[in-house]
Amino acid sequence: MSKLSFERLRDMIKEVMLSESYSHLLERPEFLDEASILKNKYPFKAIYIFGPAGAGKGHVSEYLLNIPKDFQVSNPDERIEEVFPVFGISMKFANSEEGGDAELETLQQKSRNILQGAERAHVANLISIANPLVFDTTGEKVQKMAKRIQAISKLGYDVAVFMINVPTEASVERDVKRKRTVGKTRTTDISQKYQKDVVQHNGYYNALESMDNVTMLSSEIYNNIFNLGTGELLDKPTVITPEMLPDDLNPEKNPDALKKEKATMEEAIKTLATWVSTPVENPAGQALLKGMRSLVKKSGGKLGQNMNDLVIAMANPEFQADEAILAAAEHLSSLGGASVIARKAKTGDVEKVAGASQDAPYLQQAIRGKKELGGSTVRDMTGKTGPRRGLTQEESLDYDDLLVAIREVLANEL
Secondary structure (H helix, E strand, C coil): CCCCCHHHHHHHHHHHHHCHHHHHHHCCCCCCHHHCCCCCCCCCEEEEEECCCCCCHHHHHHHHCCCCCCCEEECCHHHHHHHHHHHCCCCECCCHHHCCCHHHHHHHHHHHHHHHHHHHHHHHHHHHCCCCEEEEECCCCHHHHHHHHHHHHHHCCEEEEEEEECCHHHHHHHHHHCCCECCHHHHHHHHHHHHHHHHHCCHHHHHCCCCCCEEECCCCCEECCECCCCCCECCCCCCCCHHHCCCCCCCCCCCCHHHHHHHHHHHHHHHHHHHHHCCCCCHHHHHHHHHHHHHHHHCCCCCCCCCHHHHHHCCCHHHHCCHHHHHHHHHHHHHCCCEEEEEECCCCCEEEEEECCCCCCCCCCCECCCEECCCCCHHHHHCCCCCCCCCEECCECCHHHHHHHHHHHHHHHC
């Protein structure tokens, strides 16, 4: 089989990204009536599901926890299953340390990085409209993920966290049976780090303990080893044997093992149901939600669906006078995601113009940075005032911007 060169891959990706037939991979969220901020059932809610490969995160989320369908799942690696086959790239990840093809390994990893960038841009758009989200990831890097949770919480989201575990042997076996595999070495490394940092050291319980607006769905990590209906050890997608388990989870040595896991799952289901049905409690999220909804009503539906609109609204005196809209914009300002710039107009009045800065990575893609316009401002565009030199305009991240950004990533990465 002939190898795919980096140059050819770059050309193919550009061709596909430009084609309408495959544009769904990079589609922005459409503000349909059902997705309106006025009708969003679970605004500013995010769930993090952590677990090593083959832990059954998707199955547990859908069939046990019963997370509402309104929550959109973010799992960057799922894009691999859509994109790699289009370009003829194998989903069996090569590992040069195990004697695999080094060039193929590089190609796969670079392509995966590109798709992760696209997913981040997509999630940034979803966050900017307060969409409820599920982050499905392995989570073995505790400090890295704790920082992400802290960031989205600071923005305004209520966060729920649930952890799942399976024996390393099960992770390896399940990885082998998948269409998309990362290999025994990588799967083992991820699992062992998870066992040490997440399970043994209670990583997330310790890292998130002092964080506001974070709810642990259960007081214990859920071991996905039993069929809770039959009480037997799982035999799908792979067999869980007593030999894989420590004594406290081995039903042959601990008759209460099943009872403990059932109690953990029941606790998680109950906690999640209460958390989901409770309106956002994060004060920042409350302020943003109130401001966005007020802006939708005051603008006749033209603004407010995206929190970036709060930035634009600061150019309009009518919106500035609305306490809810102003408070929401000031929250963005306090994060560094949007700085409120006060300047003296020719009349001597102080003018508020919202901008975006570079020190808030969780907002960088949801809110664009300042753009020098010479003699034009947002107010000029709205017809409210005449032109003034040296002010800044803010523009929301639109679909074209997203495509440009991703194409730049494609060009740079390859």
